[in-house]
Every structure is written in C-alpha cells, then in structure tokens.
Amino acid sequence: METVPNAESFDLFARISHSRTADEVVRQIELLLLEGVLRDGDRLPGERELSKRLDVSRPILREALKELETRGLLVSHHGGGTYVADLIGQVFSKPVVELIARHQRATSDYLEYRRELEGITAELAARRATQFDREMLTRILASMRQAHEKGDFEEELAADVELHNAIGECAHNIVLLHTLRACYRLLAQGIFFHRHLVFSSEHSREQLLSQHEAICAAIIRGDGALAKSAAQTHIDYISAAIREAERSGEWQRISQLRMQQRGLTD
Template identity: 55%
Template sequence: MVFGRISHNRTADAVVEQIELLILQGILRPGDRLPGERDLAAQVDVSRPILREALKTLEERGLTASRQGEGTFVADVIGTVFSAPVVGLIRRYPKAVEDYFEFRRGVEAWSSELAAERATDADREILSRIVAAMEEAHRGPDTEAEAALDLEFHTAIGEAAHNLVLLHTLRSCYRLLADGVFYSRSRLYGRPEARDAIMAQHRAIHAAIMAGDPRRARAAAEAHIDYVAAATRAADTREDRAHAASLRLELLTSRRQRRPALTRLAASGE
C-alpha cells in the first residue's frame, strides 16, 4: 500500500504530511489519481471530514488538483523549474543544447554514482525490469517505445540515487527532453548504429549499478552522455549539409529552366 495508516495524531496535518512526502519522494507522480475519498480515508485511518480538510490544504498549496466527476490528482509540480520564457529561449538558441549536455553529463554521472551506492533491492528490481523492456523493444521496430523507456530508465536511476533535489531536477530536465526542447531523440533512435550503441551504454550503466560500483557507474554515464552529445552534433551537421545541398540543387534547377527562355527572348530580339 502506498498510503499508510496514521496511528497517532489523526489530524489533517498528518495526512497532508504523508501525501506531501510521497510527492516529494517521487512516489506519487504528476497525474497520479488519488484513491476515492472513502477508500483513502480508510487507508490512512482518518475520518472523511479530516481527509477533506487535508485535500483542501494540498490543493491550496498547488500539489493536487480536483477534476469534477474524475477525482483528485497530483498536480504538475515538475514544469515550474523551467519557466515558459526560459523554455522559449532554449528553443531559439541552439547554444543551450551544448549547455544542456554539459549539465546533464554532471548530474547523470552523479546520479548513477549515488545509485550504485544507495540502490535498494527494490530499486535494482525496477531498473532490471526497465532494461528487460528496453531489450525487448530494441529487438523490434518500435523506436518510439525504446526512446520512452530510455527516459524511464534514467528517471529510475534518479530515484535510486535517493536525493530528493536531484530527483526533481532530473525530472524537470527530462520533461523538456521528452517534449523535444533540447533535441529530437527520434533522430538518434532512427539510426540503427546509434540505437545499438545507446542500448550497449544503458547495459553498462545498469551493470555497474547492479554491481554496486560507483566509479564504473559514473564513467559509464559520462561515456553515454558524451556519445549522445556527439551523435546529436553529427546529426545537426548532416541536416545542415543536406539543407544547403537541397538549396543549391533548387537554384541550379531554376537557373537551367530560365536559360532556354532567355535564349528564346534574345533570338527574337525582344
């Protein structure tokens, strides 16, 4: 059970504290639906009036949101780390992508290192299940499923690091990545050689965490981000070259189409 019985001090504050901690620890995620009022009151062992008071406090704090006829859900508390104006700047200036990789290299390495030191049996089981799903997706043609599991894998490492600030920072960063703000993951997963390389790198990170080897986990994470950054730059270069060549071809075709017309005009003396 996610929610535990409150054995002492059955007050609204105690209920609020339990749910806040579940959100802070990343156990309850944005969009998760809380149990119905009757069920939740029974699970935490408080009266329904006390529970209503607690839910009202959580909503006033912006941690939950009620939807008429649907229930109470954990609010989107992640996106506030990067404001809309900052996201707009990132989209308009490619330099931010380089800074993103520099930032992610540091936090991913630290996150993997902490996960190797702190992961519990449950954390390792979660990571192993995700990697097994990635292996299955990798054997098939569904690159979108594999890319989605990529983010799930890195999120699970952040959870296994057991650092609350790091966890929510990573989740905010991954939200922008999932939305394609920093770069398009489909460009990488659409290339078989890159897809194979990324899968091998994920295996290496997973193996180091499972072995409880912080140094190897850090090195594997750094190598992974270095590869993704280099592959993204290479993809950008290929696209720039393709665009330039396409424009040259278009102009060449246009010039050749115009030359016969100019020749006819000259011959007619017009």
C-alpha cells in the same frame, strides 16, 4: 544478500497512528510527492478508501486535501477524483522554456549539465540502490531490450526515459530526482533536440542499448566509479551524435542551395 519483502505487503498510504489531524495527512502526502513516489497525474484513491487507509475521518481528509489543492500540489476534477498536479512543469516556467527552445546554444549547455548531473546520479545509485531498485532497473532494461528487438521505436524511446528516471530514483536524493525529472520532461517535449536524431540508425540504437546496459550493470554491481563513467560516456555519445546529425543536415541544406543556384533541381 538483502531480503526483499513481498511488495504487496506495503500500503502506499500508511495508517496514521498518533494525532489524527489534517496536518498529519498533509505531511504524509507531501513526503510521497517529495520522494517521487507519487508522480504527476497519479490519481489518489477515493475519499472513502483513502480515509480508511489513513485511519482518519473524512472531514479531516477533506481539510488536508483542500490545503494541498490550495498549494497547487493536487488538483481535483469534479466527479473525476483527485490527482497529483503537474509539479515538474512548474520547475521551468513557460517563458523560460520558450526562450530555451529559440536558441541553439541551450542544447550544448543542456547536455553539459546532464553529463555532470547523470554522472553524479549514477554514482549515488550504485552506492544506494536497494534490492527493489535493482529489480526495477532490471525490469525496465528488459522492456527496453524487448522493444529494441521488436523494432518498436516509440516504445524504446519511452523505456529510455523511464530508465533514466528510475536511475534518479535509485540515487535517493530528492533534489536530484526532481531536477532530473524536469530535464527529461523537456527532452520528451523536444525542447532541446529531437530524440529521433539520436535513434536515427540501427547502429545508434545498438550503441545506446549497450550503453544503458553498461550503466545498469555498474549500478547493480555497486561500482560507483564505473557507473559514473558509463553515464558520462552515454551523454558524450549523444552529444557527438547530435553534432553529426546537425552537421549532416546543414551540409544537406547547403548542397541543395548550390544545386538550386546552378539550376540543377527539378
């Protein structure tokens, strides 16, 4: 069995042991961004602390941070620290997002895309997940169960997105990771459909929880084929739930118009 070191023994920012230049600092922070370790909005340690942890002078650190800011990877707030920029928001430009939001066809295309993407991601996660990854999935799933049992709708939705992000991290593929995060950002913003439609009934929530458990169980077991099938079944269920919700909503609208036409409304 794989041995898990104490997480506290790791330092996010490793000491630079060779040429202590701004380029080396830039490279280390770039990799943390690329690998998804640092996320949008994360705050970097203060200048004194960070220079100490990287073992570089403060002028070198300032030069590196300035370059990363110029390239739009970091943002600095006067007197408020340095933060990771909104990298995900830049994957889909604002005009494209607004265009997608105006056309219903995008919803089915989005789910079709996610079905294939999440199938591949779950399969890779099952093959590549480390013990740390499996522990992360277990903890997020436990939070999701707890929110479900409490009936905390919003907390369960948040855990849903966090779990899918974590599965993306378990796949250890940088392009997949950032593509999925962009997809989930649009989902959280309600660009394609309102997630409350899918969570509208207790039965739906039970089904979704069961599906998430199945995906995680397959990944933790290391069964790639089963993980892929479970992930795609999950998206198929969401697609069907959305179609049903939209159809019911349309029927409701038509019924109301008929009543109005017959003068049967108050």
